[in-house]
Each structure stands twice: as C-alpha cells, then as structure tokens.
Amino acid sequence: MTSADKLLFILRLFSAEQPLWTVEQAAPVLNVSLSTAYRYFRSLVKAGLLDPVGGSGRYALGPAIIELDRNIRLSDPVLRAALPTMQWLVAQIDRAGSLLLCRLYQDKVMCIHQQHATDGPHRISYERGLPLPMFRGAASKAILAHLPPRHLRRLYDAHPAQIAEAGLGASWDEFKDRLRTIRRNGLCISRGELTPGTTGLSVPLFSPQRQVLGSLSIAHRGAMDEPSAARIGALLIAAGREIDAVIVAALGGTATSQGSASSSDPAHASGRI
Amino acid sequence: MTSADKLLFILRLFSAEQPLWTVEQAAPVLNVSLSTAYRYFRSLVKAGLLDPVGGSGRYALGPAIIELDRNIRLSDPVLRAALPTMQWLVAQIDRAGSLLLCRLYQDKVMCIHQQHATDGPHRISYERGLPLPMFRGAASKAILAHLPPRHLRRLYDAHPAQIAEAGLGASWDEFKDRLRTIRRNGLCISRGELTPGTTGLSVPLFSPQRQVLGSLSIAHRGAMDEPSAARIGALLIAAGREIDAVIVAALGGTATSQGSASSSDPAHASGRI
DNA sequence: GCGATCATTATCGTATTTTGACAATTCTGC
DNA sequence: GCAGAATTGTCAAAATACGATAATGATCGC
Numbered sequence: 258m259t260s261a262d263k264l265l266f267i268l269r270l271f272s273a274e275q276p277l278w279t280v281e282q283a284a285p286v287l288n289v290s291l292s293t294a295y296r297y298f299r300s301l302v303k304a305g306l307l308d309p310v311g312g313s314g315r316y317a318l319g320p321a322i323i324e325l326d327r328n329i330r331l332s333d334p335v336l337r338a339a340l341p342t343m344q345w346l347v348a349q350i351d352r353a354g355s356l357l358l359c360r361l362y363q364d365k366v367m368c369i370h371q372q373h374a375t376d377g378p379h380r381i382s383y384e385r386g387l388p389l390p391m392f393r394g395a396a397s398k399a400i401l402a403h404l405p406p407r408h409l410r411r412l413y414d415a416h417p418a419q420i421a422e423a424g425l426g427a428s429w430d431e432f433k434d435r436l437r438t439i440r441r442n443g444l445c446i447s448r449g450e451l452t453p454g455t456t457g458l459s460v461p462l463f464s465p466q467r468q469v470l471g472s473l474s475i476a477h478r479g480a481m482d483e484p485s486a487a488r489i490g491a492l493l494i495a496a497g498r499e500i501d502a503v504i505v506a507a508l509g510g511t512a513t514s515q516g517s518a519s520s521s522d523p524a525h526a527s528g529r530i
Numbered sequence: 531m532t533s534a535d536k537l538l539f540i541l542r543l544f545s546a547e548q549p550l551w552t553v554e555q556a557a558p559v560l561n562v563s564l565s566t567a568y569r570y571f572r573s574l575v576k577a578g579l580l581d582p583v584g585g586s587g588r589y590a591l592g593p594a595i596i597e598l599d600r601n602i603r604l605s606d607p608v609l610r611a612a613l614p615t616m617q618w619l620v621a622q623i624d625r626a627g628s629l630l631l632c633r634l635y636q637d638k639v640m641c642i643h644q645q646h647a648t649d650g651p652h653r654i655s656y657e658r659g660l661p662l663p664m665f666r667g668a669a670s671k672a673i674l675a676h677l678p679p680r681h682l683r684r685l686y687d688a689h690p691a692q693i694a695e696a697g698l699g700a701s702w703d704e705f706k707d708r709l710r711t712i713r714r715n716g717l718c719i720s721r722g723e724l725t726p727g728t729t730g731l732s733v734p735l736f737s738p739q740r741q742v743l744g745s746l747s748i749a750h751r752g753a754m755d756e757p758s759a760a761r762i763g764a765l766l767i768a769a770g771r772e773i774d775a776v777i778v779a780a781l782g783g784t785a786t787s788q789g790s791a792s793s794s795d796p797a798h799a800s801g802r803i
Numbered sequence: 804g805c806g807a808t809c810a811t812t813a814t815c816g817t818a819t820t821t822t823g824a825c826a827a828t829t830c831t832g833c
Numbered sequence: 834g835c836a837g838a839a840t841t842g843t844c845a846a847a848a849t850a851c852g853a854t855a856a857t858g859a860t861c862g863c
Binding site: 300312322327363384387 | 532533534535537538539541542544545546549569570573574576577578579581582584590591592593594595596597598599600601602603604605633635636638640642657658659660661737741
C-alpha cells in the first residue's frame with residue numbers, strides 16, 4: 258500500500274456511523290506517525306475533501322465532495338437523458354412503486370437516482386449513492402446480461418461462488434444461458450431478491466455504441482399479477498427505448514452500423530456470446 | 531506543491547465542461563512524467579474516485595464520490611434536521627419560490643439542499659453542491675453576520691475589496707455595523723444580488739453551542755410587497771427556530787448557560803462583537 | 804481580560820520512496 | 834487472431850516524504 262493509497266484511504270474511514278474523525282484516531286489505523294497523519298489531513302483539507310468541524314480537532318467529509326458530486330450529476334449522460342422520461346414514467350405507474358436509475362461502474366452497480374411515485378412522505382432522491390450487489394436484483398442482472406463477453410468471463414472467473422449462490426448458474430455455460438434468457442426477454446424480473454416482498458422490473462440502457470451503461474428499474478411493493486406485470490413491463494421497455502434515443506441524440510452516436518436490426522434484442526450488436 | 535496535493539489536484543480537473551480526461555492530457559498539467567501520472571490515476575481509480583470510461587483511455591469522476599456524498603447526506607446534522615421543516619415551509623409559501631439550505635464550510639457557503647414549491651417542472655434537489663459567494667446574497671450574509679469576531683476579522687483582512695464591493699462597508703467598523711444590523715433584524719433580505727429580479731430572505735441556523743452552521747433561505751421570483759415579506763419572514767424565522775431546536779435535540783446541546791436570553795439575537799451568546 | 808491546554812505547524816537530518824525512461828504486457832477494435 | 838494503443842513492470846538515482854521534537858497558535862475556563 259503506497260502512501261498515495263493511504264492518503265485516499267482516509268476518505269473511506271468516514272461513514273454514516275462514524276462521520277467524525279480526529280487525526281489521533283486516524284494515525285494508528287493508517288500505520289503512520291502523527292506528523293504524517295497531520296500532513297495527509299492538511300492536504301485533504303486543502304483539496305476540500307475534508308473539513309475541520311466545530312473547531313476541536315475533529316474532521317468531516319468536506320465540500321469538495323458535494324461539488325464533485327454535482328459535477329457528476331451535471332455531466333452524467335445517463336442521468337441527464339433519463340430524468341424527463343423517469344418523470345413521465347412515474348406518473349404512469351401506480352403508487353407503491355419507485356423508479357431506480359442505476360449505473361455501471363467498473364464492476365459495481367450503483368443507484369444514481371431514485372424517483373418515488375408518491376413523493377410526499379418518502380424522501381426524494383435520497384438513495385443516490387447506494388451500491389448494489391453485482392449479481393442480485395433485477396437492476397444489476399439487466400446490466401449483467403448485456404456486458405461484453407470478455408467482461409463477463411472476467412467476472413465469472415473472479416466470483417463463481419457468488420454467481421452460483423445468486424442462482425445465475427453453477428458453470429460458465431449455465432451462466433451464459435441464464436443471461437441469454439434475460440437478453441431474449443428484453444426485461445429482467447426479480448421477486449424479493451433485494452427487499453423481501455418487492456418485485457423488481459428492469460431494462461438495460463445503452464450507449465450509442467450499444468454498450469450497456471446502466472439500467473432503469475421499477476421497484477414495486479408486494480407481488481404483481483401477470484396483467485399488471487405485462488402492462489408495466491411494456492411501459493418500462495418503452496421508457497428504456499426513449500432514454501436510449503435521447504442518449505444517442507446527446508452523445509452523437511454516429512450509429513456505426515446496425516441501423517437495420519430490430520432493437521428488441523440490442524445485444525447481438527455488440528458481438529455474439 | 532507536494533505530491534499528495536498533485537494527486538488530489540487531479541480531481542479538480544474534472545468539471546461539467548470537461549468531464550473526461552486522458553492520462554496524457556493530465557500529465558503536463560501536473561508537471562509529472564507519464565509514468566507518474568499513470569500511477570496517480572491508478573491510485574485514484576483504486577479508491578473509486580476516478581473511473582475509466584468507455585474503454586479507451588478516458589477517465590471520469592468515479593462512484594466513490596457519489597457514495598461519499600451519500601455519507602454526507604446521511605450524517606449531516608443540519609440537513610437531517612432541516613428536511614422536515616423545509617417540507618412544511620414549502621407548503622406554506624406560494625409557488626414561484628424555492629427553499630435553499632446552505633452550509634458554512636471553512637470560508638465557503640454551499641447550497642446543500644433545494645426544495646421547490648412547484649416540484650413538477652423544476653428539477654428537484656439539483657443545485658446541491660453549488661458554491662455561493664461569501665459576501666453576496668441573503669443566504670451568505672445571514673451566515674456572515676453571526677460568525678465569531680475572530681473569524682470575521684480574518685475574513686475582512688483577507689477580502690476588504692470584495693466586502694466593500696458587496697456593499698458591506700468600506701472599513702472594518704462599517705463592516706461590523708452592517709452585520710450588527712442584520713443580526714438585530716434576525717433575518718437578512720436581499721434584492722437581486724445573486725439572480726436579477728429575485729428577492730432572497732434568509733435566517734441563520736445554529737449549533738447547540740450557538741455557533742452558526744448555515745442558513746435557510748427563500749428565493750422568491752420577482753419583487754415582494756411589504757405585507758408578504760413580513761408574513762414570509764415570520765414563517766422563515768419560525769422555521770429557523772424549529773430547526774435549531776431539532777439540531778439541539780439531535781446533537782445533545784447540554785445548553786451550557788444562556789437559557790435566559792431572548793433568542794431573537796442569538797449572537798451575543800457567542801461573544802460580543 | 805489572562806494563562807493553561809490542546810490542536811496544529813515548523814524544523815531538520817536521514818533513509819525510505821517516489822520518480823522517470825524504457826521495456827514488457829495487456830487490452831481493444833477490426 | 835492481429836495491429837495499435839493503453840497500461841503496468843523494472844530499476845537505479847535522488848528527491849522528498851518521514852518521524853521525533855520543538856515552537857506556534859487557537860480555545861477554553863477562570
């Protein structure tokens with residue numbers, strides 16, 4: 258662990274449970290002297306990533322983080338493209354349902370926006386930043402199913418146990434099969450995988466180059482009968498298409514080839530599996 | 531500029547205007563070799579603060595920032611305490627008004643939450659992270675007026691020109707006078723200082739130790755007649771008191787002394803000016 | 804107001820670490 | 834599978850980060 262890593266590791270110390278740290282507390286955790294810990298903290302404060310609080314030796318996460326998060330919100334093409342459609346969609350579905358916009362980061366899926374049907378009592382947009390498990394829940398699976406083969410192979414080799422446990426197959430071939438089924442459906446449905454008693458529906462979102470960028474999901478409290486599922490699923494798929502179109506328009510896709518292919522199964526554009 | 535500073539400076543390169551950087555672009559800006567730049571980027575990616583994008587040499591701000599921002603949202607006592615009252619207040623005021631919650635960070639004022647009266651067309655909570663000028667606008671002045679004398683003295687010595695330009699006095703004595711007036715009013719009103727044609731009303735928020743933590747403001751589109759200003763001002767002051775009470779309850783104030791003083795001018799509890 | 808106490812910064816010689824050029828490797832698009 | 838780019842590994846030189854202590858500065862209580 259190099260010293261730059263230690264410096265950055267400091268930020269990870271701050272959690273909702275322990276949002277305040279003193280330099281004396283942090284130094285032993287980092288295995289550095291008090292002098293060095295002070296130097297690190299000073300650099301982080303100078304960058305705005307930490308903020309001395311109250312005036313008595315305690316530090317909290319700083320304003321730069323909020324600013325950087327704003328930069329992401331302003332520049333993230335998926336978020337910008339999805340917002341209007343999400344507002345439309347949330348009006349179409351019944352109450353007791355939430356919309357989730359998730360984004361793929363390397364090997365992580367993260368919720369980057371949440372929109373509640375009944376926005377009175379619920380806290381709005383409050384679960385932005387929640388990391389989701391890669392192999393559980395419709396939101397993650399919808400993304401997973403459309404990753405390029407190389408990426409999938411790497412993921413499978415890294416986490417075969419987790420994949421088997423999540424019911425995604427006990428072998429590479431089974432894994433491929435399950436994902437192909439999800440792709441064929443154009444929609445992923447899960448029941449109670451993340452929250453007991455909650456039904457999740459999710460569709461993938463694509464870049465102009467047909468790379469999967471994230472997913473749009475509906476979390477519905479309670480079970481869902483078939484007609485409802487069909488109706489809401491159709492709405493969700495339509496919403497996904499619309500967002501894809503907006504993304505293409507925004508990023509100037511120069512749509513290389515596949516203008517002909519039916520967009521019901523966009524995966525085959527990114528290579529056979 | 532130490533190497534830790536350079537490492538952290540990389541994050542500042544990413545803006546809404548240029549959200550994507552390659553290592554080759556960044557290296558000359560930092561005055562380091564390509565090898566070192568790659569090492570820095572690797573550390574930042576490992577920490578999740580940057581994210582390789584697309585797959586062709588470009589990097590963007592990473593998921594850790596969104597996660598850290600969530601930590602702040604979950605643990606910031608001002609934000610947690612203010613949310614319910616803001617939801618109540620937004621229902622009391624007419625449309626064409628927005629609520630702003632701002633927080634003091636060292637020498638900066640930053641908007642940490644925004645709530646629109648008409649939350650249909652407006653984008654919700656979208657200006658979180660916007661840094662505000664320290665000496666302009668009601669939200670900043672309301673905070674400024676209640677800073678401890680030492681802090682004020684330091685600020686005045688550092689930015690006398692900005693202060694004069696903002697109409698806050700051409701000398702230290704004038705500066706003190708202006709701020710005392712704001713304190714006496716218990717409320718700061720500004721007209722068109724930040725946005726032309728917008729009236730701002732703002733009250734300060736305090737810690738249990740009566741240190742100023744931030745401010746709660748109403749941004750009202752257009753001019754405001756006297757009766758309206760009085761009515762809304764009273765509501766705002768009441769809201770501020772309520773939030774202060776919640777903060778005291780949350781942080782366990784152990785309210786040291788001043789239980790007797792009228793709370794209309796809380797500043798004298800933190801020292802004379 | 805003034806002094807005690809804690810948080811923070813400056814000092815400075817030593818040695819650990821980072822640095823940079825280049826080679827090796829991995830990854831991506833075709 | 835192959836070309837080309839993106840990224841990582843290697844290694845000697847030396848820059849600079851490190852640690853212990855001393856000095857400063859802020860904050861609290863009296």
